[in-house]
Amino acid sequence: MNSNDNALPPELPERLEPPEPAGPALQPSVGPAPFGDPFQSAHVSPAGVPPEVHGRTLPEDLRVPWDWIDIGILIILAFLGSIIAWPLIVPVLRLAGISAAYIRKSPSAMGVIAVSAQILLDLGLLAYLAAQMRLRFHSPFWRTIGWRPIETRSRALPYLALALGGFSLAAIVAFAEEIFPPKHALPIQTVTQNPHAAVLFMLSAVLVAPIVEETIFRGYLYPVAARSFGVGVGIILTGTLFGLLHAGQLWGGWWQIALLVVVGIIFTVARAATRTVVASYILHAAYNALPVIAALLSSVRLRHGAIH
Numbered sequence: 001m002n003s004n005d006n007a008l009p010p011e012l013p014e015r016l017e018p019p020e021p022a023g024p025a026l027q028p029s030v031g032p033a034p035f036g037d038p039f040q041s042a043h044v045s046p047a048g049v050p051p052e053v054h055g056r057t058l059p060e061d062l063r064v065p066w067d068w069i070d071i072g073i074l075i076i077l078a079f080l081g082s083i084i085a086w087p088l089i090v091p092v093l094r095l096a097g098i099s100a101a102y103i104r105k106s107p108s109a110m111g112v113i114a115v116s117a118q119i120l121l122d123l124g125l126l127a128y129l130a131a132q133m134r135l136r137f138h139s140p141f142w143r144t145i146g147w148r149p150i151e152t153r154s155r156a157l158p159y160l161a162l163a164l165g166g167f168s169l170a171a172i173v174a175f176a177e178e179i180f181p182p183k184h185a186l187p188i189q190t191v192t193q194n195p196h197a198a199v200l201f202m203l204s205a206v207l208v209a210p211i212v213e214e215t216i217f218r219g220y221l222y223p224v225a226a227r228s229f230g231v232g233v234g235i236i237l238t239g240t241l242f243g244l245l246h247a248g249q250l251w252g253g254w255w256q257i258a259l260l261v262v263v264g265i266i267f268t269v270a271r272a273a274t275r276t277v278v279a280s281y282i283l284h285a286a287y288n289a290l291p292v293i294a295a296l297l298s299s300v301r302l303r304h305g306a307i308h
Helices: 068-095 100-105 109-136 157-177 187-191 195-229 231-245 254-274 277-307
Strands: none
Touching (some): 068 109, 109 187, 157 254, 157 277, 195 254, 195 277, 231 254, 254 277
């Protein structure tokens, strides 16, 4: 007999271990995907923002990758931009055919400059936020900053209801303003005495201001405020700051400023309830459109009466 036949077989391991992976183990990422949608994950929000803060589960629309430092930077940029916009807009107006002599001698030209500078500032801030979303957070601009479709079964009804709500709110505020009318002309009334400034102001009020202001206040500020202090405080804080932002245009009309604070709070309630900036934008655009439509109709009646 061969001695090798009596040899015991080698002991088998108690359990088979899985083979080691060829590459390094993949670890779950807590930050946003390099070029993906930061709102795809239901467990981890963009830039490592946890789904819960102080024991509260954050809704998806409040999990944004910016914080108070970014808001502070935006405020500084807005302040600096308001200073720079004035000297920048004068050459633009001259290119548009408005002479330097007219700008210097005509007080009404200051209204054109003021409105034009505000439009330039608004567009500049919007461009900054768009660049920040793309270059810093690597995220789509509009969706990241809160512009999402309204979640509803009916496609047209909520949008129509919001538009009618904006018209109704404007009518109520116009009626309420007559309770305590200002004792003197407000700055915004002085600025828009020039026909060109009035046209620019109306175009901005309908086409530019609602987009920019809703993006900044309800899209950029509100999620951070609601995440930090709760939805209720976030709504009041955002709406109050919105109203106070326009205090310079309404200076002296304290009742009018208070009404605008209430309007800002209502806009923010719509944003919070629907979790999209689209809702507050429709309210805002309709709210601004009603006085513009009324002014245009009044102008047409005056011209019609002058002809006859």
